[in-house]
Amino acid sequence: MAAAAPGTPAPPPNAVPFADPAEFTRASHREAWHAETRRFMCNYVAPGGIGAEIGVFWAHFADVLASEFRPARLYLVDPWHKLHGETYPNWGRYTNFGQLTTRETLLQARTLEQRYPGIVKVKVDYGESFLAGMPDGHFDWVYLDAHHAYDMVMADLKAILPKMKSGGVIMGDDYFTDPDSQHAGVKRAVDAFAIEHGLDLVFEKRNQFILRLGAV
Numbered sequence: 001m002a003a004a005a006p007g008t009p010a011p012p013p014n015a016v017p018f019a020d021p022a023e024f025t026r027a028s029h030r031e032a033w034h035a036e037t038r039r040f041m042c043n044y045v046a047p048g049g050i051g052a053e054i055g056v057f058w059a060h061f062a063d064v065l066a067s068e069f070r071p072a073r074l075y076l077v078d079p080w081h082k083l084h085g086e087t088y089p090n091w092g093r094y095t096n097f098g099q100l101t102t103r104e105t106l107l108q109a110r111t112l113e114q115r116y117p118g119i120v121k122v123k124v125d126y127g128e129s130f131l132a133g134m135p136d137g138h139f140d141w142v143y144l145d146a147h148h149a150y151d152m153v154m155a156d157l158k159a160i161l162p163k164m165k166s167g168g169v170i171m172g173d174d175y176f177t178d179p180d181s182q183h184a185g186v187k188r189a190v191d192a193f194a195i196e197h198g199l200d201l202v203f204e205k206r207n208q209f210i211l212r213l214g215a216v
């Protein structure tokens, strides 16, 4: 790293290292900033629970989940290469125009597994298939941020519900209220699901949703 210019104040201890937004790095990726802005979501869960993130990508929010939600067990579930192959599709800057490799993003999730031994478990799998293999009533919380189409979100929510403990929390990203948004399917599915199952729905800043399952 280049030496700081004379007179430059030292960064605070936990500062994210400077990242040039023009460079394509994990630190400069927009998910890095988005993950930081969602730290408050830990207020919806008690520490020491069993949690899962469905849709992990480069493990930006997974990092926050591990450090701030302080789970006893955290499953990080994403198909990575099973779905995308060696490199991601061209989603513009999000995937460096198709040059980002699934090896690199998976590596970051594996790094979390090493940093939190016995707590973080990486599962290269689709959400539905992973959940089907888990016992009923297992999770205190699940954070859903996978496929954003209505049918896929609905299928994931249906797969998650029986796996939740009573009093558990299902949360997720990209609950956009604009019906013309690219991800409008998330809100439509979450709203319909909440009504169908009589769940308490909270809409939070940063387009977060929270579905609270009543304690039995």
Ligand SMILES: C[S@@+](CC[C@H](N)C(=O)[O-])C[C@H]1O[C@@H](n2cnc3c(N)ncnc32)[C@H](O)[C@@H]1O
Pocket: 031, 035, 053, 054, 055, 056, 057, 058, 059, 060, 061, 062, 077, 078, 079, 080, 083, 125, 126, 127, 128, 145, 146, 147
């Ligand atoms: C928006 S990214 C996740 C970002 C991540 N949650 C974060 O905040 O840092 C969506 C991810 O969902 C994954 N995905 C797509 N379909 C999925 C499925 N059926 N099950 C699990 N993950 C899936 C994609 O591979 C991609 O990595």
